[in-house]
Amino acid sequence: MSFINHWLRADIQAINAYHVPASTDMIKLDAMESPFPLPDELIAQYLACLADADLNRYPNPSADDLQQTLRDLMDIPADFGMLLGNGSDELIQLLALACETDDTVLSVEPSFVMYSMIAKFTRLNYQGVDLNDDFEIDLPATLSAIKAHNPKLIFIAYPNNPTGNAFDRKLIEKIINSTDAMVVLDEAYYAYADDSFLGDIAKYPNLVLLRTVSKIGFAGLRLGLLIGAQETVTELDKLRLPYNINTLTQVSANFLLQEKEQIDKNAKAILVERANLSNDLSAINGLVVYPSQANFILFKAPKANVLFKALKDQGVLIKNLSAAPRLNDCLRVTVGSAKENAQFIKIVKNHYG
């Protein structure tokens, strides 16, 4: 037995590393990325900012300028606190580290896999509660799990990934009111949703939000943010690793995220494409298309594995969820550009045609 097999805890050895499929030269509709590159007319200015960055010096430890830019972009009131992370993942991990040994993380299922993964990484208990068959929160089951397991942290993605729906706001409010846990609403897809809990932070002391710029055109920046009451953020900030947001991210994001108009315009374009894509999929016999408030669509397809492979063989990569619990024969397609979506739809039509 090698050193590491002897040394490392068994539950980590047992997991498979997060797998990212090869996607070179493919139409990439698997990861909720925005199809829009940087506008050409911004690039010169953007590079000029980077040219001025002192890479031999440590970054600004609090990333003040970038925080202000994010406030302006997302209309975050000045009296809320903000914590930045390398993707929401780092912030999910920070919240888990804030818990104590033997604490429990609760989430609904199916949802974003990193909630349970990070609970495992950080040696916490994890409790999943099944959603209803229509992927709505099962309130009685959730409240009873909260009572039974007394979680310290509750993660709810709003809208939810991979199902695409936004849960009933009233159910979430009941959950927040039912518990002493910190309730973390992950609004990664806020730009494509009809509703947000940003206006509710002052109302619920145990509520914090997560957001990210990954789904609005900047997945390469790996920049996530937590928004909550100022005193909550001040305490959580003690767990943040110093200088966690590097200079390149600060300078780039601070420049690029000032283009609010362009970012909003791109999001609106995706909403139009989402409606088209949803209609086109619904028109194909045998497919069940779920409603979406995000930049992706979940659908159920006969022999989904075969369709997934057909798409892949023809250069279109989507996400195959058909082996996941509760998602039998389900596939998830990111809303891409009109051209990408058309190519995707063409292949699906041909496949069943």
Added chain:
Amino acid sequence: MSFINHWLRADIQAINAYHVPASTDMIKLDAMESPFPLPDELIAQYLACLADADLNRYPNPSADDLQQTLRDLMDIPADFGMLLGNGSDELIQLLALACETDDTVLSVEPSFVMYSMIAKFTRLNYQGVDLNDDFEIDLPATLSAIKAHNPKLIFIAYPNNPTGNAFDRKLIEKIINSTDAMVVLDEAYYAYADDSFLGDIAKYPNLVLLRTVSKIGFAGLRLGLLIGAQETVTELDKLRLPYNINTLTQVSANFLLQEKEQIDKNAKAILVERANLSNDLSAINGLVVYPSQANFILFKAPKANVLFKALKDQGVLIKNLSAAPRLNDCLRVTVGSAKENAQFIKIVKNHYG
């Protein structure tokens, strides 16, 4: 009592957030940064790489190109595994997360404060073992602490921060041989040291190294690396958060770190400056100057607090360690450019003259 004071564990509430002093327009000799900016002739090419980066897409999950560049820069054999982090801090945290509940982290003291901080963040026990009065490892005390506390992880900075010395290699070898713990040698200052354990990884299965590009000109990138046996790294990699190294870091570092000749030349210049600075400090009556294998010098000064303030008032920021245990009246100065060092020495001379 507010929600967060009720919710957050007391040991985190009790700590103060990592404090970074203001340094605008100061000569910054407090943080082991390199004084050398990017060479002008590189900037156009560097920006061209960044212009081509697809920021709307997630980064390369394994950062393969950057890993190869780091291997070339640091002469890391192809059969060793490598794990990248946002600074060494993320890797220290990942190692701590690999431990089990109730495990113990051991380090010598004084050393890099993040070892004990991250042990606390990750809810592990921490055991510090005092160095000797000359800041050498106290082998009997260390071996006896290892026996008593059975640590899972042992962190040794080689060379050590904030003392600047590299411990006796034979003592470290004895520690590695004495334990089933993973021994983590933090070689953050490798570029300024006479020795390294890079050649010893194959010999000791329980040995891994940490390095960083922060001290060789790229603190703004926040890029650290762990080097170890391939099978060790493959298992530890399961704890890495997906896409942790963003596109900007990958593209920038991959380009900039190919300039091995320039980086080596800068490091050599710092060695010359370190010798001069050490001589100049030693020539000042009343100062005790400790030997350094790093890009900083620890020295003991009469009424160090007063000298620290005099320097600060005259625009030179160094690190005041005089309140730290075992470091009474000690200050730490980073080796800067010839001009910066001269300004620092001038103020110290005047202060005592």
